Every structure is written in structure tokens, then in C-alpha cells.
Amino acid sequence: MTSSTERSERAPAPIFAFPFRVGRALAFHELRERTRDRWVLVISALFALLASAVGLYGRSAEGNAAAITGPSLVTLASLFVPLVALALGYDAIVGERERNTLGLLLSMPVARTEVIVGKFVGRALALCLAVGLGLGAAMLAAAPGEARTLAALLGPTMALGLAFVSVGLLVSTLVSRQSTAASVVVAIWFLFVFFYDLGLLAILVATEGAIGDELVSSLVVGNPTGLYRVSLLASLGGENALTDLGLDVSLPSASARGAIWCAWIFGPIALSAAALSRRALR
């Protein structure tokens, strides 16, 4: 039984009761925590450093900056941003579980979906800061005329990062140990960033190209890293850029690309929420 005195200690009800109270608190808490995470800081700083180096290099290539800075940054971001994002996402739930704070968190008046969304939002904001810092550094270092082109990379690069934060979150929800989550996300990074294209190439060689261009194109853009690369290279270099690079890939429509990004960003979040909701905390 709570005494009336104690009841009065609760915060006054807001005029417009805004839901998602725990989620908001969690998102803010997560953002603050991630900005103190040494691994995230180191990888983000390295990305910013290399991005600014790319910008400077493009600036030095007089008259050819457009052909160097943008594509080089895309390649750099396709390596680093998934790594930063996975480092941000992999311990979201399993870390709480190992520290015995997940039960405490879920014992509060909060839906488990809200916990997942709060975790994602906080870590996504941290990712956006890291991407903004990296690309911002590149823009400052690049030739003055390049800044606008590079600014166009922000949205897709953030989308790429959000997809991998979401994948990291899913891994974090499904496994029981943080060390397992770390191993799984490293494997995912290698798979999506390096081995996926090699695997496709191996399939093409093995089947002597019999699997068809449509299927190859679908498989390339089905990987968020592939989608990021081909859509930005096409956007930076014009319609024939992919052919010039020897990539026989047909780019899906803007709406199809948006749908693929949404699937990669929101799909794992939904799966994480479903997994956490079904899971008993033993």
C-alpha cells in the first residue's frame, strides 16, 4: 500500500501524456553510453581520419577530384560503417543480460518492444554522429566544390549503418553470451563486406554465367553493402558508371531501393522485438 505522501512524490502528469517514456530515457542513456564506448570511438575516429585523408587526396588531384573523392569514400564507408554499426549493436541486449540489468529493465512498466526500439534509437543516433563526423571531416578536407556531392552520401551511408545496427541488435537478442555476439557480428561483417561478392563471383564462374543477370543483380542489391555501393557509384558516376566498372548490375527503382533499405533496417528490429517478447528470462 502506498501512502498518499509517497504518491505525491511521483512526477506530475504531463498535460499531454507522451508514451514511450522508458524508450526515450533508454535512447538517451544509450546514446550517452555509446559515445563513451572506446571501441566505437576508436573505429569512428579512424573512419573520420581516413575519410579526411580521402578528401585531401581528392583535393590534390586537380580537375579529377569528382572521380576520386566520392567513389573512394563510398568504398571506405562500405568497409567502416558496417563495422561501427555492428560494434554499436552487438551488445545491446546480451550485454544487459550478462550484467543482470535486463531483468531490472524489463521489470519496469515497459513493453519489450519499447526496450528494443529505445535501444535501437539510441545506438542509431550514435551511429549517425559517427557517420556525420566521418563524412563531415571528408567534406572539410575535400575541394570546395565537392562538399555538396559528398553531402549526398550522408543519407545512404546512414541507411547502411542503420541496417547493420539493426542486424547487430538482432544478434544481441538471439544469443546468450556477449562473446558469442561479438564473434557472430565479426563473421557477419566479413560475410557482407568481403565474402558475399566473392561468393557471387564463385557462383557465376561455377555456373559459367548460367544463373542469369536478373538473379545476380537481385543478389547484389539484396546485400545492403552491395546496394549501397552500386546505388552510390551509379549516382556519382552517372548511368554508365557501373558498366564502366565492369559491373553488369541493373539498379532497382528508387522505391524498390527504399523498400530494401526499410526491410534491412526495420526487419531485424521487428524480429528482435518478437524474439525478446517470446523469451523467458530464466
Place this chain on the structure above:
Amino acid sequence: MQRLTLEDVAVRFGRIEALRGTSLELRAGEVFLLAGPNGAGKSTLIRVLLGLVAPTRGTLRVDGAPVRADRAFRARLGYLPESVAFSESSTGREVVSFFAAARGAPKKRIDEVLERVGLADARSRLVRGYSRGMRQRLGLAVALVAPCELLVLDEPTGGLDQDALTLLWSVLDEHRAAGCVVLLASHEIALLESRVDRLGLLARGQLVALGDPTSLRERAALPVRVKVAPRADADRDALVRALERVGTFAPVRGARALELDVQPSRLLELLDLDAAHRAGIADLQIVPPPFDEVYRRLLSEAA
């Protein structure tokens, strides 16, 4: 909340039956201790109350009405998990601040509760610099940051020094006086015996003993230790023979000490000793068995 009742609650994890139809009533204004060996089902029972584990059967009732451990129910409870490890890169104040925001407690409550648990001076330090006892105090601050009707403390005494234990006792007393239901789970039953109103012993997912500490002592019917100090001029052999009729001698630790185990029902027979024998006794102490032994006896009875 006047009564919180668990009715025939069972929980199964695959092949493991963690709780086998446990029924328990917790009352407002009482401190209840849940004890039992590892794997007995204490944590599972707590997790059912917290809504972290759905029971495979059974009912949770508040004041007789069936309830679910949903958001509305969880808004009424405070919880200290066992061995909780808050983020090392946050300050104590940031940790409490997050849980205060999440539970809708006013900001002024953050510093109040840190003051209450004795962490006011350490509020701005990172948790990684906290000792084990300070971390436990921080956990207590989180549990107390918002008012609650049900306070659940899982192994609350771990790592606490005497000052912190005094703090914990005062927290228990305050919540008892405020009419809260307080549920503790702990292995430190001897330490907590005098601080709780009732306790329940769980073994293999079932409640095997329930009652206040005195009634459980009576149920265990363990002998009490009687320490007799004979006078220097007493006839020691005659005194030993007389005492042997009342109890069983325990191994003697000192040259002059006589220690015997006596069933509580036979204690009054000590008064029937001959006047000569009584005159030979310089001092007599009656020491009840430690509660750990009561606990072991009750568990072995259940087995």
C-alpha cells in the same frame, strides 16, 4: 495492495520443472524471506512476480483479484536484482537518473535517494570506481527511486558492510511501516532471521516450510545448547551425572566448560536439579541453534 497471492504457480523450462505448483501469500506490512538452496526456484518465483517469466499454470492475485504481471502491475514494484552490474562508464547519478526517468520519478528524487543510500559523495564518480558494497547500494538506490507497493530484493546483503546493513535494515523497517509488501530472496538466513516477519523455504520448486522464524524453530525441534559453568568447589562428576539425565553432552572445548544439547521441551527439567547440584553452577547460558541449522533440518525433513 494488501495481499499478493501466488496460487498453484508452476513454471517449466523444457524438461526442467522450476516451480511445481507453489502457493504463497504475501501481506502488506510484512517482510518475507524466500530461502532455499541453489536451483530451488527462488529466482524463478521472483521472475514470475516481475513478469519476466510466464507461469505454465497458476494465478497471481492482488487482494483476491487475478492480475497479470503486466505494465500496470510492474509500475507498483521496486526491484534489486542479484549481482547487478550497472554500466561502468556511467556515474552513479547517471544510473539512478536513467531509472528515475524510466519510472517517472521526479528529478529531485535522484539526489534524495543517493543521499539515502550513502552515495551522495560518490554520485559523480564512474561506477567502475565503485566497490562491491557501493554497487549494491547503487542497486538499492535504483530499487527505491520510485515509491512502490511491492519491493523485491534478491540477495540484498551481498557485499554490504555493517553500515550498509544498518541502512538495509532501516529500509526494510520503513517499507514495513509504510505497508509495503517486501520480498527478499537470500541465502543469508541467519543474518536475516531477526529482520523478517515470515519466511518460506523452497526446495526443488516446492514450498516445503512456511512461517515466522519462531514457528519454524519449533517445527525443526532442534536441541538448544546449554552452557554450564561449574563453581570451582563444585562436585563436577556429580553435576555431570545430573545433567546427563537432561541432555546429551557436546564435545567440551574448555577445561571447565560443560556443554550439553537439550531438547527445548526438557529445558524445565534443569530446574528440577537437586539444590546441591544447582548450587554448584556458577553460570548457565541457553543458546538457541543458529538458524542455518534450522534451515538444514527443515530441508532434510522435506527431502
